[in-house]
Amino acid sequence: MKKGLLIIISGPSGVGKGTVRDFFMKDNSLNLTYSISMTTRKPRENEVDGVDYLFVSKEAFEKAIENGELLEWAEFVGNYYGTPLCQVERLRNEGKNVLLEIEVQGAQQVSEKVPDAITIFMIPPTMDELENRIRGRKSEAEEVIQERLAKAEKEMKLIKDYKYVVCNDDPELAAQYIGLIVKRHMNLAKDE
Ligand SMILES: Nc1ncnc2c1ncn2[C@@H]1O[C@H](COP(=O)(O)OP(=O)(O)OP(=O)(O)O)[C@@H](O)[C@H]1O
Numbered sequence: 453m454k455k456g457l458l459i460i461i462s463g464p465s466g467v468g469k470g471t472v473r474d475f476f477m478k479d480n481s482l483n484l485t486y487s488i489s490m491t492t493r494k495p496r497e498n499e500v501d502g503v504d505y506l507f508v509s510k511e512a513f514e515k516a517i518e519n520g521e522l523l524e525w526a527e528f529v530g531n532y533y534g535t536p537l538c539q540v541e542r543l544r545n546e547g548k549n550v551l552l553e554i555e556v557q558g559a560q561q562v563s564e565k566v567p568d569a570i571t572i573f574m575i576p577p578t579m580d581e582l583e584n585r586i587r588g589r590k591s592e593a594e595e596v597i598q599e600r601l602a603k604a605e606k607e608m609k610l611i612k613d614y615k616y617v618v619c620n621d622d623p624e625l626a627a628q629y630i631g632l633i634v635k636r637h638m639n640l641a642k643d644e
């Protein structure tokens with residue numbers, strides 16, 4: 453069986469990665485599975501352990517790093533985030549296309565380890581709109597919003613490291629575009 457594709461989506465916090473994902477994950481023809489990350493961040497009100505993230509303690513996360521259980525990991529605004537390696541490998545070996553929604557340092561680590569990973573950077577129409585979205589979500593305290601916005605300015609400079617850039621103006625259109633990117637690479641893989 454052919455190994456599944458590895459797709460990375462990065463983009464500043466609040467750009468709408470999760471919102472757009474909800475649209476394209478409905479398309480079964482993309483054969484996509486979402487890789488559930490591990491994090492030390494506290495769950496938001498609507499988040500479920502084992503669905504949105506594996507919520508763990510700092511100690512458990514550091515143990516996972518020590519044991520080599522993570523494909524990549526990074527610290528983002530005071531918390532650890534990482535991708536469990538065995539989950540990604542198992543799913544890809546089953547022929548599933550695996551989606552990682554991770555920030556830029558993690559994306560860089562994965563690109564080095566898996567050079568044929570498909571990298572997509574999601575941008576907002578404007579930075580003011582990014583601020584509106586992150587504030588509109590009402591999930592972070594003011595101090596955290598400020599930190600995330602400052603981080604976003606730095607992350608935007610790394611667009612050049614990604615193969616594709618998708619602007620999330622309309623989430624359905626952005627999802628369609630991501631679907632086309634995945635289909636293109638599925639067709640290329642078929643011909644290999
Ligand atoms: N195209 C869009 N137009 C207007 N609002 C949007 C759009 N896409 C997403 N949003 C809104 O922006 C907010 C942030 O979206 P979302 O939580 O999906 O971002 P994210 O990139 O996954 O954030 P994070 O990386 O912090 O988890 C949400 O309130 C969402 O409803």
Ligand SMILES: Nc1nc2c(ncn2[C@@H]2O[C@H](COP(=O)(O)O)[C@@H](O)[C@H]2O)c(=O)[nH]1
Nearest residue numbers: 489490525526528533534535553554555558
């Ligand atoms: N390097 C990694 N980054 C990750 C992972 N899972 C999520 N993220 C990114 O972290 C920020 C913040 O996420 P939030 O849920 O607290 O808003 C965002 O850019 C995510 O894409 C991961 O496993 N590794």
